[in-house]
Amino acid sequence: MLNRVDMISAEARTAWETWFRSQGLPPYFTNAQQGKGVLSVAKAAQDAGAAVNERRQKRGMRARPVRAVVLGFPNVGKSALINRLLKRKVVPSARKAGVTRQLRWVRISETLELLDSPGVLPALLKDQDAALKLAICDDIGEAAYDNQRIAMGFVDVLRSLHVSDATRPYIETLTERYGIGVEGINGEDYLHVLAEGNYQGDIERAARTLLRDYRVGNLGELLLEWPPE
Ligand SMILES: Nc1nc2c(ncn2[C@@H]2O[C@H](COP(=O)(O)OP(=O)(O)OP(=O)(O)O)[C@@H](O)[C@H]2O)c(=O)[nH]1
Ligand SMILES: [Mg+2]
Structure with a gap:
């Protein structure tokens, strides 16, 4: 997921889209503030977990909600994505790094749960x-x-x-x-x-x-x- 798509030009978006596709990674461009593209991300998470539930059902077990972690650098809009999916502010989200301080599971729907997580940086930024x-x-x-x-x-x-x-x-x-x-x-x-x-x-x-x-x-x-x- 590439958030803050509103902050780049259409040309920049196309360039990265082409690059990610060439790497076999279809990108999801989103604006987590306005909600653009967020449903596609939820659907992708859902689809990624579908195989697990198929296996469960074959063994006679009930399907359970897909659980996925929202992971990324600080201040990129992880919590905003969750709030946007629920259309209300369930987790803190603000314009500075380090807003989310703890892991928190949020139920998005009957079939999807997302884990809001504090932004992470490499321990040593050598580059x-x-x-x-x-x-x-x-x-x-x-x-x-x-x-x-x-x-x-x-x-x-x-x-x-x-x-x-x-x-x-x-x-x-x-x-x-x-x-x-x-x-x-x-x-x-x-x-x-x-x-x-x-x-x-x-x-x-x-x-x-x-x-x-x-x-x-x-x-x-x-x-x-x-x-x-
Ligand atoms: N312009 C723009 N701003 C965004 C977008 N998504 C989120 N924001 C803003 O970015 C800021 C950071 O959002 P958060 O949801 O707190 O980001 P986070 O990744 O959870 O940050 P940490 O919890 O600190 O790691 C907030 O002011 C959001 O409103 C977006 O797509 N476009
Ligand atoms: Mg956060």
Whole structure:
């Protein structure tokens, strides 16, 4: 399941869809806030458990609800999915990492139960690029990273994703939002210029604003990672 589909472009969605299919993994794109695609996920979980019940019935046992775990990185919308399926807030869900603190079974229907679980991160994030992107997306507890370094890294990611005329939105979004262009400046310098220009030299405030604007979608549909070639 690939949630937050509302935050990427149709082109980005197609690229990942093609890639996942080429790996033999049909993806489920969802918007767990609005409910788009969530029924397909529930159905897929249901279907995945069907064989177990067939075996049970052959042995004369009663079918029982399929039980599945909702597992993933922090803050990606796992609990939101459960709430959406039930159309009411049964488990806590909010805009920061680490909201779900314990495992909790939730009965979705007569035939499906889902386990809401706390977001998980690898014990050791060795891949620095992956760690940076997780922090940019607010998937790592705020206490674990430095806003300014992550904001600088974010600007550098945007600059690296701008490779042709078609990818101009990656850098133009900053000019449009803050009135300060990024061309020819690296992330560190950009944050300083932004702080000087718009936030009375307050670099921390510039960093927080930049990250929040990206996370709530104010910078537009910017995919941070395209599928491998
Ligand atoms: N834009 C958008 N926001 C979403 C979507 N799904 C969930 N959210 C929001 O993302 C935030 C995190 O949602 P949660 O349900 O708490 O995420 P979680 O994966 O359970 O997080 P942890 O319990 O901390 O691991 C909430 O503010 C949701 O409203 C989506 O598809 N699109
Ligand atoms: Mg949760």
